[in-house]
Amino acid sequence: MTLYRQLLVTMLLLFALLFMTAYSVQFSSTRSYLAQQQETTVINTVTSLGLALTPYLETSDTLGAESVINAVFDGGFYRKVQLDLLAAGQQITREHQAQPRDVPDWFVDLGLFDGARHEAVLTSGWLQLGKLYVEGHPGQAYHELWLGMSRLAAWFVVCFLLVWGLLILALRYLLKPLHDIEIQAREIELHHFGKVIPLPGTRELREVVSAINNMAGKLEVQFREQADEAERLRYKAFLDETSGLGNRAYFVSRSQSWIGDGTGGAVLLIAVDMLEQLYQDEGFDARDQMVRAIADHLRRLCRRFGEYALARISAYEYALLVPESDAERLALLGDEINRLIADLVIDPVNGRDISVVGGVLVQSGDDIGLLLTSADNALNKARMNEAGAVVIEYHQEADKIGRLAWKKILEEALAEDRFELSSQSVLDFKGQLHHEELYIGIRHDGAIHSAGHFLPVAEQFNMGVKLDLHIVQRALRLLTERPELRLAVNLASNSCHQAGFWHELSLLLDRHTGVCSRLFLDVPESAFAFGKQSLTAPLTSLKVAWGIDHFGRHFDLLTQIGGLAPHYVKLDHGYTSQVAQPGYDDAFLAAVCRAAHNMGAVTIATRVETDRQVDILKTLHVDAYQGFVSPPRRLD
Incomplete structure (x- = not known):
């Protein structure tokens, strides 16, 4: 009482x-x-x-x-x-x-x-x-x-x-500072700061409120400093200071995570040969200004893709990873990049002397080392090619399904509910189940194709909202039929920025209030990178637990999303996959985990494949893990 x-x-x-x-x-x-x-x-x-x-x-x-x-x-x-x-x-x-x-x-x-x-x-x-x-x-x-x-x-x-009523009014007035202290304590528990309690007239309560305000202010500063420290370590490890883009280590880490997720796409290398001549003619400052200008233009160009990785991997080369698998469209993208860079040069003489682009499509079984080598070969061909300054290498797969064919397959799957569902357990280090992440696939011509094959098509043809709502509805139906399940559904970045999606999702959840406590939503970190403000209201009013997927991919986000208070974060695979390698510096990963804990979130390591990784992650402020140490299981 x-x-x-x-x-x-x-x-x-x-x-x-x-x-x-x-x-x-x-x-x-x-x-x-x-x-x-x-x-x-x-x-x-x-x-x-x-x-x-x-x-x-x-x-x-x-x-x-x-x-x-x-x-x-x-x-x-x-x-x-x-x-x-x-x-x-x-x-x-x-x-x-x-x-x-x-x-x-x-x-x-x-x-x-x-x-x-x-x-x-x-x-x-x-x-x-x-x-x-x-x-x-x-x-x-x-x-x-x-x-x-x-x-x-x-x-x-x-x-x-009458006395009862007067007592209620009097006690509410006299005890309001205590009520404010209770609310402030809960906010501090959730790592929400910034609200200052007005000082009451009662001397004893005034001292308590003043102490609470001071403590909240100090904790806020401390947590902000920890987030800043995590960002500082991230910059030190993964940022190219001149361009403001990621460095080679960042690109390799992101690419490994990208390939591990089964997401298709292409790696492009952009060689800006004119930078060397610019350095010889005008010096470091002019070259560095051009490096930053090119980086800014490439960053704006890449925003059309939603998910991408952009880095400066050497003095004169940029690397780009995009979810585009069509060679013709990639060639057009390369031409656009060359024109963009040429427009930055005051007196261009020969476009091929300014920049060239070489690319390679991501194929199943590739690793980032092989992809960079192939992209470098394509870059050298582009320098020697008389026909133009863009070369895209790829091996045409005999059984590759085109985008229009995938669009038809996806439409049929949505209409006939032909998705095959599986799940992978997220466990804490005591073996207790936190939830299970839901995976979807489509069976076609005797083979099951994972979401990485058709999600880019869904994004391209604006089918992401319909797909996400369909999978959430399937998950709610499963939760109703099987009370032991706790399922997490991945949302597309595109869907998260659609007001209609959140409205339909709210109506859907209202019809299944009995199972909402066992439903989790994974929001990709990229959704915050390209429009945090539009997500604040729907996530605050969301009636289910939610978390951030691929946490730690984007710079500066650690200090920006703390006020949203996610229930959990799933660390990007690029940080957790290397923990067992000799000489791995775990300072940044530990700092990211501390920043997540300061938001009141549970930290989950992803794509954990060995018991050795599990043992190391226990010491790095990680709360739970998922990966092939706990293989997916069929739900249908």
Whole structure:
């Protein structure tokens, strides 16, 4: 029970106790007064009636005596009036045994009044004329006691309710600083800072609130410093300072993660040969300015792809990884890059002397070393090719499915619900299940094709929203049928920036409120890199737990997404796959995990393949892991 309720109940109980005490005293005194008044009335009636009857008894006028008794009996509240005529041996009696009116029977049954009674002998000199007995009727006493106590009880109830209301207002006002402290403590627990509690007027609470505000401010600074430290280590390890892009280590790490996810695409190498001549003619500063200008233009050009990796891997070369697998479209992209760089040169003489582009398509079984070697060969061919400055190398696969064919296959799968589902467990280091990540595939011509084959097509033809909603609905159906499941669904970056997607998702979740606690949503980090503001409102109001996928891929995001408070983050495979290699520097990975913990998020390592990796990750502030140490299982 809260302090507010304890104080309210205590004060109300004390008031009720005071009311009952006062009511009991008033009830007892009123009852005694009415009983004494009735007794006095009966004695006075006996005295006056005796004086009135004596003349009639002396003359033996029975009718006159009876008339006097009737007059007195009818004019008062008496239960019984009895006159015994001693000389005549007669008796005159009047009785009224009716129950009191307007008084509950249970109240009368309490026996609060016995009825006052008095008896006197009427005499004339030494002669006894008769015996007079009068008994008062308690009905009037009951009526007056009931009426008075009822009114008093009603006033007490009104006062009780009024005091109750005033106590509520007073306690809410007086305890508001404590309520603010409670909210602030919860915000601090969730690593939300920035709100300052107003100082109250109460001296004791003022000191507590001041201490809470100071603590929150210091924690916010500390957590921001840790996030900045993680970014500093990231810059040191993966940033090219001149261009502001990633370096070769960054590109290799991103490419390994990309290939490991089964995402197709192409690696392009862009050699800007004119940079060497520019350095010889105008020096370091001019070359570095051109390096930064080219980097800025390439970064803007790549935003059309959503997911990409861009780096400066040598003094005169840039590397680009994009989710494009069409050789003709890649050639057009290479031409566009060459024109973009040529436009930056004031007096271009020969376009081939400015820049050339060589690329290679990502094929199954490739590794980043082989891809860079093939792309470098294509780059050398581009330098020697008289036909142009762009060469894209690829090996046409006999069974490769084209984009239009994939579009048709995907449309049929959505219409007929032909997706095959599997899941991979996310476990903590005690072996407890956190959730299972849902994987989707499409069976075509006897083979199951993973999501990496058709997701680029879904993005290109704006089918991502429909696909995501369909898979979320499948997941909700599975959760309803199988209460033991806890499933995480991956969302496409494109879908996350569609207001209609969040509206439809909210309606879908409202229809399955019973299983929402077992549904998790993985939001790609790239969605925050290209529009964090549009995600703030939908993620804040989301009725299910959510996390950030591929956490740590993009620069500067560690310090920007802390206010969103994800429930978990899945570390990018590029950081966790190398932890078992000799000489690996784990400082950055540990810093990223600390930054995630400062957001109140659980950290999950991805694509963990060996027990050796598991043992090392235990020491690096990682909370859970997933990968081939726990192979996927079919759900259908």
